[in-house]
Amino acid sequence: xxxxxxxxxxxxxxxxxxWAGWRYVVEMEGVLRVGLEQSLLASATTMAGSLAxxxxxxxxxxxxxxxxxxxxxxxxxxxxxxxPRIDGYPTDWNLSDAxxxxxxxxxxxxxxxxxxxxxxxxxxxxxxxxxxxxPTDAPYGDxxxxxxxxxxxxWLVINTAAPGVVFARATSAPQFAPGTRFEERILAAWVExxxxxxxxxxxxxxLLGPEPRFGVGLVQVTPVPGGYEAELHTxxxxxxxxxxxxxRRTPELAAAxxxxxxxxxxxxxxxxxxxxxxxxxxxAPAGSATVAQRGFFENLLxxxxxRDDAPYDGxxxxxxxxxxxxLRSALARESSTRWYRRGADASAVVAAAAPVAGSGGVxxxxxxxxxxxxxxxxTNEALVRLLGFTLLASxxxxxxxxxxxxxxxxxxxxxxxxxxxxxxxRGDIRAGMPGQRARDEVGTLARSVNxxxxxxxxxxxxxRSLKGKLAHELRTPLAVVSTSLDNIEREPSAEHLAPYxxxxxxxxxxxxxxxxxMSEATAIEQAVTDSPRQRFDLAKVVRSCxxxxxxxxxxxxxxxxxxxxSMHIDGSADLIAQMLDKLTDNAxxxxxxxxxxxxxxxxxxxxxxxRIGNDGPLLPEAMRAQLFDSLVSVRPAGGDGxxxxxxxxxxxxxIVRFHGGRVDAANRADRGGVExxxxxxxxxxx
Amino acid sequence: MSDTKLVAVVEDxxxxxxxxxxxxxxxxxRVAGFASRREALAAFETRFPDLVIIDINLGNEVxxxxxxxxxxxxxxxxxxxxxxxxxxxxxxxxxxxxxxxxDYLTKQISIEHLLARVATLFRRVEALANDxxxxxxxxxxxxxxxxDRMSCAWRxxxxxxxxxxxxVVHALAxxxxxxxxxxxxxxxxxxxxxxSSVTSQIKRIRAKFLAVDPDFAAIETVYGMGYRxxxx
Numbered sequence: 001x002x003x004x005x006x007x008x009x010x011x012x013x014x015x016x017x018x019w020a021g022w023r024y025v026v027e028m029e030g031v032l033r034v035g036l037e038q039s040l041l042a043s044a045t046t047m048a049g050s051l052a053x054x055x056x057x058x059x060x061x062x063x064x065x066x067x068x069x070x071x072x073x074x075x076x077x078x079x080x081x082x083x084p085r086i087d088g089y090p091t092d093w094n095l096s097d098a099x100x101x102x103x104x105x106x107x108x109x110x111x112x113x114x115x116x117x118x119x120x121x122x123x124x125x126x127x128x129x130x131x132x133x134x135p136t137d138a139p140y141g142d143x144x145x146x147x148x149x150x151x152x153x154x155w156l157v158i159n160t161a162a163p164g165v166v167f168a169r170a171t172s173a174p175q176f177a178p179g180t181r182f183e184e185r186i187l188a189a190w191v192e193x194x195x196x197x198x199x200x201x202x203x204x205x206x207l208l209g210p211e212p213r214f215g216v217g218l219v220q221v222t223p224v225p226g227g228y229e230a231e232l233h234t235x236x237x238x239x240x241x242x243x244x245x246x247x248r249r250t251p252e253l254a255a256a257x258x259x260x261x262x263x264x265x266x267x268x269x270x271x272x273x274x275x276x277x278x279x280x281x282x283x284a285p286a287g288s289a290t291v292a293q294r295g296f297f298e299n300l301l302x303x304x305x306x307r308d309d310a311p312y313d314g315x316x317x318x319x320x321x322x323x324x325x326x327l328r329s330a331l332a333r334e335s336s337t338r339w340y341r342r343g344a345d346a347s348a349v350v351a352a353a354a355p356v357a358g359s360g361g362v363x364x365x366x367x368x369x370x371x372x373x374x375x376x377x378x379t380n381e382a383l384v385r386l387l388g389f390t391l392l393a394s395x396x397x398x399x400x401x402x403x404x405x406x407x408x409x410x411x412x413x414x415x416x417x418x419x420x421x422x423x424x425x426r427g428d429i430r431a432g433m434p435g436q437r438a439r440d441e442v443g444t445l446a447r448s449v450n451x452x453x454x455x456x457x458x459x460x461x462x463x464r465s466l467k468g469k470l471a472h473e474l475r476t477p478l479a480v481v482s483t484s485l486d487n488i489e490r491e492p493s494a495e496h497l498a499p500y501x502x503x504x505x506x507x508x509x510x511x512x513x514x515x516x517x518m519s520e521a522t523a524i525e526q527a528v529t530d531s532p533r534q535r536f537d538l539a540k541v542v543r544s545c546x547x548x549x550x551x552x553x554x555x556x557x558x559x560x561x562x563x564x565x566s567m568h569i570d571g572s573a574d575l576i577a578q579m580l581d582k583l584t585d586n587a588x589x590x591x592x593x594x595x596x597x598x599x600x601x602x603x604x605x606x607x608x609x610x611r612i613g614n615d616g617p618l619l620p621e622a623m624r625a626q627l628f629d630s631l632v633s634v635r636p637a638g639g640d641g642x643x644x645x646x647x648x649x650x651x652x653x654x655i656v657r658f659h660g661g662r663v664d665a666a667n668r669a670d671r672g673g674v675e676x677x678x679x680x681x682x683x684x685x686x
Numbered sequence: 687m688s689d690t691k692l693v694a695v696v697e698d699x700x701x702x703x704x705x706x707x708x709x710x711x712x713x714x715x716r717v718a719g720f721a722s723r724r725e726a727l728a729a730f731e732t733r734f735p736d737l738v739i740i741d742i743n744l745g746n747e748v749x750x751x752x753x754x755x756x757x758x759x760x761x762x763x764x765x766x767x768x769x770x771x772x773x774x775x776x777x778x779x780x781x782x783x784x785x786x787x788x789d790y791l792t793k794q795i796s797i798e799h800l801l802a803r804v805a806t807l808f809r810r811v812e813a814l815a816n817d818x819x820x821x822x823x824x825x826x827x828x829x830x831x832x833x834d835r836m837s838c839a840w841r842x843x844x845x846x847x848x849x850x851x852x853x854v855v856h857a858l859a860x861x862x863x864x865x866x867x868x869x870x871x872x873x874x875x876x877x878x879x880x881x882s883s884v885t886s887q888i889k890r891i892r893a894k895f896l897a898v899d900p901d902f903a904a905i906e907t908v909y910g911m912g913y914r915x916x917x918x
Contacts, residue, residue, distance in 0.1 A: 468775075479702050479794070486798065490709070523886075527886075544911070574889075577910055580909075581910065
């Protein structure tokens with residue numbers, strides 16, 4: 001794993017920033033939710049407090065003075081948008097079947113209020129309608145009963161001899177015989193329907209008093225053999241007790257509650273049973289946009305903020321009656337809040353309920369609801385920005401780290417490359433590591449590698465100069481030996497020592513040759529550094545030398561093949577001549593007598609290539625690389641007694657390098673001999 | 687002053703010094719050996735030698751020989767001075783000769799050669815002293831070589847050559863147009879040198895001639911073979 005990959009992996013850690021952003025948004029949303037809940041609850045409580053003191057609240061039937069009632073007894077009058085015509089047909093009612101309530105096993109009734117009148121529609125399926133054919137005709141036919149409540153029971157009965165406009169007359173339990181007194185303020189119509197009959201009636205609310213109670217009833221008369229049977233059904237149960245409360249939405253309460261109106265908020269006020277006395281305002285319309293239509297960030301946000309809010313289950317059932325748990329809790333004097341989801345997009349709604357408590361205990365409750373899309377909007381913006389910033393931060397951090405890693409690995413790679421190439425092919429050492437000035441660890445590494453290389457270079461230099469020094473140091477004792485020999489030879493008494501002296505002489509001569517070779521190499525090294533460069537014709541030098549070698553080495557053939565034309569290079573012709581001397585000397589000493597030594601000089605692309613081949617023994621493959629090093633000899637042991645110090649080819653390499661060229665030795669392809677190849681770069685035309 | 691010449695050998699290596707002294711003594715010279723520059727200078731106060739053979743490295747003084755040479759040359763312009771040293775680098779040779787030494791020999795040379803050089807130098811001194819008119823002159827165009835005085839002139843201007851250089855030029859100029867290989871030149875100069883030394887000798891000689899005549903081109907290099915004197 002490269003350094004860059006490693007640091008990139010480290011950079012991935014910065015992805016913790018978006019995560020932190022997500023956590024932050026979630027936390028923020030939580031705080032906002034709590035804040036919203038609390039403010040909503042505070043509003044609800046304030047409203048409840050101010051409502052509790054309002055008489056209109058009581059007027060709407062919120063009183064508890066009549067003791068507990070079951071909600072089934074309560075008659076809830078829905079607000080009607082317009083005054084229905086009293087014609088027996090419910091077509092102009094803005095109510096549905098759901099608003100109707102059971103009256104006995106089959107009949108249903110609807111109650112509504114418009115302005116100062118209470119409207120009631122009763123639909124009675126009846127297989128056999130019984131009309132009161134005569135005033136004394138007992139038991140007076142099918143009848144509709146009205147109980148106006150109040151301290152004294154006030155019953156009214158509606159019956160008729162035929163469909164049409166009918167009137168209510170006072171009556172009394174248990175026979176509910178039509179009395180003689182007519183209640184003219186009540187207008188009613190009786191029609192026959194496909195299933196039976198229907199009665200629609202209107203009565204002024206003034207009839208009912210300040211704490212209205214109201215109930216409807218039905219006397220179902222069924223003909224039986226030998227007479228009639230009558231059944232009594234009421235809207236509140238026991239016909240003997242007072243009817244249930246009449247609950248309706250009063251304009252007074254609406255006026256009082258209107259002050260609390262705020263956009264996006266739905267306020268509902270219920271009585272102590274949960275009947276809605278006021279319903280105002282509306283939630284912001286739930287977004288109906290689909291996932292595809294919403295923005296990326298909004299979807300992301302919804303995903304992030306998705307909570308397990310329960311879907312709304314508190315629909316009014318029957319209409320006008322609320323059983324939401326927070327409301328139930330409020331009616332039990334416990335303010336509470338609840339979150340739920342609604343609509344197709346499941347947007348969250350918060351509901352707060354507070355009890356309206358007066359001196360007489362809980363009279364009702366306030367239910368305030370607010371869509372939380374505002375939170376979503378708020379958090380959305382925050383999230384978009386936060387995510388933007390953190391992603392940007394991550395990207396910058398990753399890019400920074402990547403760049404830094406690139407820089408670092410570049411430095412290290414440069415160092416590695418420099419260290420790898422510090423040791424030249426001929427053992428020359430170039431110190432000068434890059435990046436030594438850096439103060440960090442890489443700089444330290446560069447410095448220590450550089451120091452090491454310098455020391456190594458010093459040691460190499462010492463080794464290189466060793467032969468020069470050695471030659472010098474050996475020369476003095478050798479001089480002692482040879483001058484002593486010179487003196488001895490002049491002594492007449494030394495005649496009999498002649499063979500020994502001869503041997504000493506030979507040994508000294510060999511030593512001398514060795515020392516010469518060493519100092520020659522040193523001299524060439526020096527010459528190579530001192531020589532001025534001049535442009536000269538390589539071809540001419542090679543041709544001239546080739547000619548000369550024919551005369552010098554008479555027992556070898558020389559085949560010289562040189563491209564026509566001049567081949568000028570920059571350098572020293574003398575040194576090139578010395579190089580040729582060494583190579584020829586080498587070729588001659590290896591090749592058998594009478595064999596041919598070949599010289600070829602060609603231009604090959606960008607260099608002049610000189611090849612000198614001989615038929616000598618092949619080079620051991622392993623030694624090829626070291627062949628041109630100082631003091632390396634691959635000559636077989638024993639021989640002509642000439643120096644075998646392996647400096648000849650070292651000198652060749654020195655001279656070739658001075659000319660910017662290359663030199664190599666290889667066995668010929670035909671395995672018949674060895675070929676030395678030196679390449680000199682063609683200088684740019686001047 | 688007696689007829690026998692006094693040859694001083696300043697050499698810190700006792701064995702070599704004694705060998706040289708023995709050889710010189712056998713040759714009939716009077717000899718004096720010194721191990722250090724100080725010792726030699728002290729002795730020269732009382733008895734100035736006729737020829738001095740100096741090693742460059744004298745004991746602790748790495749370049750004591752050079753200093754001694756400078757001192758002696760300051761005292762006498764005629765005194766023949768030979769450097770005989772184990773140091774064979776070009777730089778040392780040039781330095782020694784610049785200081786006015788007459789010859790620069792490495793310790794490789796045999797005692798025979800050394801004695802020959804000593805004799806040659808004495809002969810030159812004598813020739814200079816005698817101011818012999820019928821000097822053995824060799825003239826090749828603008829070149830004039832005086833074998834007795836070991837002096838050389840080009841277009842009438844003296845060219846200061848060392849003994850070795852003189853003999854190299856002599857060997858070349860004697861037979862103009864004829865190729866002289868390195869060995870022949872070494873033999874002529876009675877010295878043992880490696881090939882590169884011959885090359886640098888030639889280089890030095892050319893430089894000296896070029897100093898008096900920028901158009902000097904009489905010494906021609908034949909690569910791989912040697913050198914020849916161009917007469918025209």
